[in-house]
Amino acid sequence: MEVIIAKGLIKDYNHTRAVDNIDFAIKKGECFGFLGPNGAGKTTVMRMLYCATIPTEGEIKVFGMDIQSNGSTIKSRIGVMPQDDNLDLELTVIKNLIVYARYFDIPPKVSKKMAWQLLEYVDLTAKADTTIKTLSGGMKRSLLLARALINSPEILILDEPTTGLDPHSRHNVWDKLKDLQKNSTTLILTTHYMEEAETLCDMVAIMDKGKIVEVDSPKRLMERYGGNLEQVYLRLTGKRLEGDLV
Amino acid sequence: MNIKRAFRVWQRHFAVYTRLYRSSIALNFVEPALFLVAFGIGLGAFVKEIEGIPYIKYIAPGIIASSSMFAATYECTYGTYVRMTFQKTFDAILATPVNVNDLIAGELMWGATKSMFYGTIIIIAISAFRLVDSPLVVAVIPVLFISGLIFAEISIICASIVPGIDSFNYFYTLFITPMFLFSGIFFPLNVLPPTVAKIAFWTPLYHLTNICRSIAWGKTDYVIQSLIWLIGVACLIAPVSFILMKKRIMK
Numbered sequence: 448m449e450v451i452i453a454k455g456l457i458k459d460y461n462h463t464r465a466v467d468n469i470d471f472a473i474k475k476g477e478c479f480g481f482l483g484p485n486g487a488g489k490t491t492v493m494r495m496l497y498c499a500t501i502p503t504e505g506e507i508k509v510f511g512m513d514i515q516s517n518g519s520t521i522k523s524r525i526g527v528m529p530q531d532d533n534l535d536l537e538l539t540v541i542k543n544l545i546v547y548a549r550y551f552d553i554p555p556k557v558s559k560k561m562a563w564q565l566l567e568y569v570d571l572t573a574k575a576d577t578t579i580k581t582l583s584g585g586m587k588r589s590l591l592l593a594r595a596l597i598n599s600p601e602i603l604i605l606d607e608p609t610t611g612l613d614p615h616s617r618h619n620v621w622d623k624l625k626d627l628q629k630n631s632t633t634l635i636l637t638t639h640y641m642e643e644a645e646t647l648c649d650m651v652a653i654m655d656k657g658k659i660v661e662v663d664s665p666k667r668l669m670e671r672y673g674g675n676l677e678q679v680y681l682r683l684t685g686k687r688l689e690g691d692l693v
Numbered sequence: 694m695n696i697k698r699a700f701r702v703w704q705r706h707f708a709v710y711t712r713l714y715r716s717s718i719a720l721n722f723v724e725p726a727l728f729l730v731a732f733g734i735g736l737g738a739f740v741k742e743i744e745g746i747p748y749i750k751y752i753a754p755g756i757i758a759s760s761s762m763f764a765a766t767y768e769c770t771y772g773t774y775v776r777m778t779f780q781k782t783f784d785a786i787l788a789t790p791v792n793v794n795d796l797i798a799g800e801l802m803w804g805a806t807k808s809m810f811y812g813t814i815i816i817i818a819i820s821a822f823r824l825v826d827s828p829l830v831v832a833v834i835p836v837l838f839i840s841g842l843i844f845a846e847i848s849i850i851c852a853s854i855v856p857g858i859d860s861f862n863y864f865y866t867l868f869i870t871p872m873f874l875f876s877g878i879f880f881p882l883n884v885l886p887p888t889v890a891k892i893a894f895w896t897p898l899y900h901l902t903n904i905c906r907s908i909a910w911g912k913t914d915y916v917i918q919s920l921i922w923l924i925g926v927a928c929l930i931a932p933v934s935f936i937l938m939k940k941r942i943m944k
Binding site for chain 2: 460497498499500501518519520522523527529531532533534535536537538542546547549550551552598
């Protein structure tokens with residue numbers, strides 16, 4: 448069953464076309480990756496999925512509902528881990544989660560319990576009462592992941608979840624995401640790391656200049672085009688993925 | 694727009710504020726105190742009285758108005774801009790069931806609340822120094838919320854069109870400071886050419902000053918007219934601030 452269906456999506460910023468007429472469908476429980484270099488339009492697609500950017504043309508249905516008219520209902524069932532760190536810098540780690548839970552109308556008693564469970568899950572209980580400034584980059588990513596899970600989302604959107612992390616922290620995040628996959632959470636992520644796509648994704652959409660040039664499972668892509676995912680990407684787009692050291 | 698979700702945004706700002714208020718309260722409270730001392734006592738030594746009232750007592754109710762104005766404008770220019778661009782707080786909030794209109798309503802409500810709060814502090818302070826005649830001065834407090842909404846709306850409009858944070862200097866130099874000086878806080882406007890009084894009539898601070906002064910002296914002159922003016926303008930500008938800010942946020 449498809450939880451997200453997008454048809455004819457276009458997004459123009461001033462005179463540049465960031466997303467150029469793309470279609471995709473994402474099944475429940477699947478991990479769907481958008482793979483592409485910076486500027487390929489991945490973040491714009493993610494933002495359109497959680498109603499933070501309005502498509503110039505085309506339609507998106509999430510849980511069978513149109514995002515324009517059912518934004519709040521849809522957003523109450525999804526979690527978003529953004530690319531930029533947008534935590535509340537002035538608040539403590541635990542308070543960040545509790546304040547965020549309020550947006551979902553989670554009662555304080557429940558959210559407090561939930562916040563502690565999530566901090567335990569991402570290994571941040573020792574930091575609960577410290578401010579965001581004292582956290583390392585990896586810890587901030589972990590907290591953003593915890594925050595995205597506060598409403599027990601059915602769909603989790605992850606925009607470059609491991610960019611800028613050291614290999615150890617990166618594997619940490621991957622382990623958490625694999626756990627979520629087992630619980631049949633639908634994962635949608637953007638990445639420019641081949642290894643990330645290969646490890647996590649059931650389906651990969653390769654993006655270049657706002658277009659989806661190919662969609663398939665990583666395994667089938669490698670069979671069809673030969674070589675590893677990096678080579679498939681190179682063949683399809685004529686470029687190497689920047690920042691990828693695999 | 695959903696008022697409950699707008700209130701969630703208000704609650705977020707309140708949570709942040711209660712952690713930071715020690716450093717920001719000085720900005721909004723020490724400054725009006727300085728004005729009162731410098732003008733009321735310093736200049737007051739020469740001016741003595743205006744319209745038969747000791748000068749410090751003449752300007753004190755006006756400081757309620759200006760202090761509440763600055764609280765809302767700082768909050769919804771610099772504060773809103775920082776949350777929107779540098780801290781990306783808006784992105785975080787918009788990924789939740791809170792929609793863009795709820796978010797803007799929350800910003801406005803918070804700006805108006807701060808306006809009311811800082812005006813109330815001045816009311817308490819000048820009452821303690823016996824600079825008001827009537828206990829009715831507490832009736833000014835709800836009015837401060839309405840005028841606070843106007844100042845917040847104007848500031849949000851400004852924040853929605855500025856190219857960068859430095860551009861707020863224009864807003865303050867060309868709009869807020871002249872309003873502060875020529876809204877009848879420091880001297881009656883009839884000493885200036887009639888044009889100035891005519892322009893002042895179109896500023897919210899002029900009407901708020903009228904209301905504060907009348908009520909603080911236990912009178913009711915101008916109160917109803919100015920209150921209607923404030924409510925009308927708050928309602929008129931609101932849609933503009935929503936439309937422009939929504940355009941800026943959603944791109």
